[in-house]
Amino acid sequence: MQNAVKVLIAEDEPNALAGLAELISGWGYTTETARDGVEALEKALAWDPAIVVTDLKMPRMDGMGLLAKLAEDGAGLSENMAVVVLTAMGSIQLAVDAMKMGAYDFLQKPVDATRLKTILANATKQRTTAIELEVARRRLRESGVLGALVGTSRRMREIFRLIEQIAPSNVPVLITGESGTGKELVARTLHNLSPRKARPFVAVNCAAIPETLIESEIFGHEKGAFTGAVERRAGCFELASGGTLLLDEIGEMPPGTQAKLLRVLEERKFRRLGARSEQDVDVRVLAATNRDPQTAVAEGHLRADLYYRLNVFNIAMPPLREHMDDLAPMVESMVSEMNEKHGRKVSGVSVSMLDRLKAYSWPGNGRELRNTIERAVILCPNGAPLDAGHLPQGFGRDHAASAAVADGNTIVVRVGATVDEAERLLIQRTLEATGQNKTRAAEILGVSLKTLHNKLKEYARERKEAGA
DSSP states (O other): OGGGOEEEEEOSSHHHHHHHHHHHHHTTOEEEEESSHHHHHHHHHHHOOSEEEEESOOSSSOHHHHHHHHHSTTSSOOTTOEEEEEEOTTOHHHHHHHHHTTOSEEEESSOOHHHHHHHHHHHHHHHHHHHHHHHHHHHHHHHSEETTEEOOSHHHHHHHHHHHHHTTSOOOEEEEOSTTSSHHHHHHHHHHTSTTTTSOEEEEEGGGSOTTTHHHHHHEEOTTSSTTOOSOEEOHHHHTTTSEEEEETGGGSOHHHHHHHHHHHHHSEEOOBTOSSOEEOOOEEEEEESSOHHHHHHTTSSOHHHHHHHTTEEEEOOOGGGOGGGHHHHHHHHHHHHHHHHTOOOOOBOHHHHHHHHTSOOTTHHHHHHHHHHHHHHHSOTTSOBOGGGSOTTTTSOTTTTEEEOSTTOEEEOTTOOHHHHHHHHHHHHHHHTTTOHHHHHHHHTSOHHHHHHHHHHHHHHHHHHTO
């Protein structure tokens, strides 16, 4: 791909111009040269290079003039073209001014070949990311799709615009929302629209890892670091090197681990358990939680300093019931996905089916909707549309319909309710009362954390099997 990247070099000194062209061509780029700013502007408009490398001091039109012309509306400079300026010793202020005008980077003369090569490589990545982002924007404008996210409502479009703006950067992002609203899809979209997309995306659920093992899972450990550590193991930071790490349910991370995570974010270094030295880390960290983060801070579940460090940007995913206008395009997208996944040929969704789906409150949000559509696609004959008959029996009925919540902290169980229904409701309400703090909920319920996790997994499996 690199040999398709075009670099225009503008330099009035013939030997320097020839040397730069030879050097950059040797790295696999396609080069064109210009002796001054006027010639460079003409060639930039005609040739459309990805990168322009220009000296600041040139006859007829200098580098600052060239940059200004390229930046004019309609002149050809877009987000897809990177301008690198070359400046002599003592002209750093000019280079800084050029950066303010939109230059990508600058280099002092004599040119450091290693640094120039790095700048060109980074500019190439930026160009590729910008083009892909524009394709994503066009797709979004046409169909309301951004990555794996679907939505045409005003609220979702605002979220899409925010994702577009922050995806190319390295800043941390805190993604909030109820379970099933698509927080991990947001994280994957941020990764896939960033220059890190070719590197790993690693997601870890902090709530699913025992407290005694979470530091090893995230930071790794050396052989013999603790009982059972029979070999060295890389943690999530190492596995995500150069890429993106999603820390899901960050509010469930133990306070001590939160303190170590904060240090990694601030110093870009980490230490494996049992290691004597630290390692540099190049990972973009995203975090997600289904808690209200400010409430979690106030209750001591989330460190305030870690919250402020992670919350550079916040993307709040709404529950499905608050953007039901998006249900129809979401269902259409899911039907296409499930057709491909299962080799089916379902021809769409009937009006009666959509009416039933819109009448439901979707407590499990998009995840519950996806499971429902997947079940229906499997049951529907090829060539036919989905209809209400493909929904599970009793669809829309509360799992604990024979039990009822009276008010506040009181639960009333009607005659005829099963023990399982009452237990499920009690667990759900206790988790709600503790802000989804599973450790605290287990203490209140008088069961082990493992038992609570097993119950929740059982409920999730039942919902999936029921297509809910």
